[in-house]
Amino acid sequence: MSEHDPDHDHHHDAPASPYHRSARPAERDKALAERVEKIESLLIAKGLVDKAALDKLVDIYENDLGPLNGARVVAHAWVDPDYRRRLLNNATAAIGELGFGGLQGEHMVVVENTPQVHNVVVCTLCSCYPWPVLGLPPTWYKDAAYRSRVVIDPRSVLTEFGTTVDDDVEVRVWDSSAEVRYLVLPERPAGTEHLSEDQLVKLIDRDSLIGVKKVLVS
Amino acid sequence: MNGIHDLGGLTGFGPVAREDDEPVFHADWQRRIFALNMASLAFLGPVDRARHAIERMNSFDYLATSYYEHWIAAIVTMAKDLGYVTDEEIETGRAGETKPLPHPAPNAEMVEGLIRGGMPANRDDVHLKPAFDLGARVRARHIEVAGHTRLARYVRGKVGVVTARHGCHVFPDTVAHDQGEHAQPLYTVRFEARELWGDNVSRRDCVYIDLWEAYLEPAHRGP
Numbered sequence: 125m126s127e128h129d130p131d132h133d134h135h136h137d138a139p140a141s142p143y144h145r146s147a148r149p150a151e152r153d154k155a156l157a158e159r160v161e162k163i164e165s166l167l168i169a170k171g172l173v174d175k176a177a178l179d180k181l182v183d184i185y186e187n188d189l190g191p192l193n194g195a196r197v198v199a200h201a202w203v204d205p206d207y208r209r210r211l212l213n214n215a216t217a218a219i220g221e222l223g224f225g226g227l228q229g230e231h232m233v234v235v236e237n238t239p240q241v242h243n244v245v246v247c248t249l250c251s252c253y254p255w256p257v258l259g260l261p262p263t264w265y266k267d268a269a270y271r272s273r274v275v276i277d278p279r280s281v282l283t284e285f286g287t288t289v290d291d292d293v294e295v296r297v298w299d300s301s302a303e304v305r306y307l308v309l310p311e312r313p314a315g316t317e318h319l320s321e322d323q324l325v326k327l328i329d330r331d332s333l334i335g336v337k338k339v340l341v342s
Numbered sequence: 343m344n345g346i347h348d349l350g351g352l353t354g355f356g357p358v359a360r361e362d363d364e365p366v367f368h369a370d371w372q373r374r375i376f377a378l379n380m381a382s383l384a385f386l387g388p389v390d391r392a393r394h395a396i397e398r399m400n401s402f403d404y405l406a407t408s409y410y411e412h413w414i415a416a417i418v419t420m421a422k423d424l425g426y427v428t429d430e431e432i433e434t435g436r437a438g439e440t441k442p443l444p445h446p447a448p449n450a451e452m453v454e455g456l457i458r459g460g461m462p463a464n465r466d467d468v469h470l471k472p473a474f475d476l477g478a479r480v481r482a483r484h485i486e487v488a489g490h491t492r493l494a495r496y497v498r499g500k501v502g503v504v505t506a507r508h509g510c511h512v513f514p515d516t517v518a519h520d521q522g523e524h525a526q527p528l529y530t531v532r533f534e535a536r537e538l539w540g541d542n543v544s545r546r547d548c549v550y551i552d553l554w555e556a557y558l559e560p561a562h563r564g565p
Contacts, residue, residue, distance in 0.1 A: 141359055143408045157371040159414060162435030164374055166427060169437035172385050173447050178377040180450035184457055185376070186366045230460040231508065233530075248350030248494055250393055251409070260376075263368075264360045266409045272352035275496065275549050276539050284358050295547045299350065301492045302528055302552035303463035304508060 143267045190259035191330035193224045194307055197234075197257060198333065199324040202312045212236060215307065219257060229256035229305055235298060236309040237335070242289045243308045244282065244335030246274045247300040254305035258333060265334065275299060285336040298335075308335040315341055343489060346401035351496040351539065372410040379413050384448050386420040389461075390518035394490035395419040465525035468510040472527040473555055478504045480531060481561035482553060490518035493557045497549075500537050501561040505550065506530035513554055527555040 141147060167173045197219055201208040211218040215232035219225060225232075232254060235243040247253065251266040264270050274281045278295045282288070289295055298306045310332045316324060331337040349355075367373045383389065395416035396404075404412065421427040425441050448456065474480055484499035492514050506529065513524040535547035 141355070142406050144359055144361070148408060153369055153371070156411065156414070157369065160371040160374045160378070163414070163417060163432065164378055165435050166431055166437055167378060167382060167421070170426060170440050171443055171447055172421070172426060173378060173381040174449050174453075176450040177381045177448055177453040178374070180453050181377040181380050181457075182373045184454065186373070190366075226458045226460040227456060228460070230462040231464065231511075233506070248496075249347055249492060250396065260366055262361070262364050263409065264358050267355075267359065268349055268352075268405065269355035270358045272349040272355050273358075275350045276353060276535075276543075278547060279544065281358060285360075291544075291546070293546065295544070296532075297547070297549045299494065299549055299551040301494060302508075302511060302514075302554070304528070304530070304552050 141267050141269065143263050185255070185260055189255060191257075191328075191333060192325070193222075193259075194254070194257035194330070194333040195325045195328035196222055197224070197307070198309055198328050199321045201234075201309055202324055203321050208309075211309065219307075224256045226256050228252070229254050231302075231304045232257075232307060233304055234307050234309050235296065235335075237311045237338075239293070239311070241294050241296060242282075242335065243296045243298060243306075244274060244278055245298045245300065245306045245308060246271060248272070248275055249301060252300040252303075252305065254307050257307055258330060262330070282336060285331060287337050308333055310335075310339045313339050313341045343397060343487065343491070344495060345397040346404045347397045348495045350494050375410050375413045375417070379417050381448065381453060382417060382421070384445075385426065385443065386417065386424060388517055390490055390514040391420060391520075392416050393514075394518040395423075397490065463511045464509045464528075465512060465523065466509065468525040470510055470526055470555075472507055472529075474504050474507075474527075474529060474558065474560070476504055476507065479561040480504055480529075480553075480558040482531070483557055483559055487515060489515065491515050491557075493553065494551065496538060497531075497533060497551060497553070500533055502531040502533035502537065504529050505532045508552070511554065513556065515554075515556070524556075529553055529555070529558065531558070 168175055200222065201211050207218060211234050215234040219232055237243055248271045251261055253261040253265065275297050278297050279289060300306055327339055332339045396412045398419065399415050418432055431438055479501060481501050482493065482497040487493060508528040510525040511528040513526055516522050516524045530550050531553050533549050535543045536545065538549060
């Protein structure tokens with residue numbers, strides 16, 4: 125699907141965020157490409173970076189790491205109560221059991237949604253995000269609107285994602301201000317008792333692992 | 343510093359603009375600047391210095407530019423501050439005289455090892471007794487910090503409750519400025535929405551935020 129124009133998809137009075145490509149003319153992209161090219165050739169010439177290492181970095185974050193890892197963690201916790209306990213008790217170790225971990229996931233904490241509690245994760249100061257289980261964050265997670273508003277007005281942000289939280293449910297916002305990284309364990313939807321772990325994985329998307337959505341049976 | 347990056351609690355940025363089926367990168371230059379920043383951290387890091395380099399952008403520029411443009415600003419600032427490059431070299435892309443490097447640049451295998459192994463921020467060899475117990479009432483200090491800090495402005499002076507302790511973690515306020523790790527107890531503190539934002543907000547909402555011991559003092563009242 126094409127990229128949303130924030131001016132037209134939502135409120136007509138919304139400012140266009142410079143984070144979105146729609147707000148960045150092609151000439152600007154070209155100028156940025158030229159600037160980055162100069163920086164890259166300069167740093168390679170100075171020996172500060174290795175070309176093959178750059179390609180490896182892009183490959184890992186573009187192709188290997190993504191929210192499928194987090195979905196596997198959650199689906200496993202849904203079908204294995206012992207694993208769920210380990211995950212809530214020591215998330216870094218439990219996530220490591222499935223082979224995931226490393227940079228920006230050194231200190232993991234998993235927070236569990238229940239009928240009484242809904243959790244949602246943010247980094248108000250920059251854009252900290254659990255890379256080993258979710259990959260790199262979507263643009264909206266890094267953008268000013270989400271980072272500023274979700275701490276003070278989480279319910280209206282959730283509503284924009286189509287998520288309704290009842291008045292008697294507590295909303296907990298987790299601001300990732302240190303090197304601890306948070307992953308939401310969503311509620312398993314009713315009517316999924318017959319599904320296998322692999323089938324459950326397919327129901328779980330990135331937004332539910334950040335906590336802006338619930339897991340729904342499509 | 344009281345920078346524009348410290349966005350928590352502002353309300354004037356409009357709705358959250360989303361994109362369906364968003365790619366990891368939207369342009370090749372974004373791929374390249376991501377990789378350049380990550381790979382050069384071996385010389386330009388630690389990550390706290392990189393975060394502070396972004397925070398030091400002019401506030402108007404910070405708001406008017408996109409995420410990976412912040413990463414361009416960061417790498418240029420760090421490389422210049424540490425004497426690895428000059429403005430002229432950045433403008434031309436041609437290398438002049440080069441400061442000797444302490445070690446070779448990490449190769450692909452080393453980079454992959456770093457990603458898989460991570461860079462833990464905890465220091466198990468630091469045995470400081472935490473000043474605050476679980477359940478303790480604490481106040482986030484009402485202080486101004488001139489340099490890098492992770493003490494978000496919206497909690498300063500506010501009272502919350504310790505809900506978790508994470509051992510001793512390196513202290514970004516000093517690490518970012520080459521002033522040592524000063525590893526110390528790190529806590530998660532829960533603040534009620536009413537304490538943070540005012541009596542007219544939802545009684546049911548709260549914010550959990552991670553705070554180092556130096557950011558906290560005992561609280562004897564509220565919330």
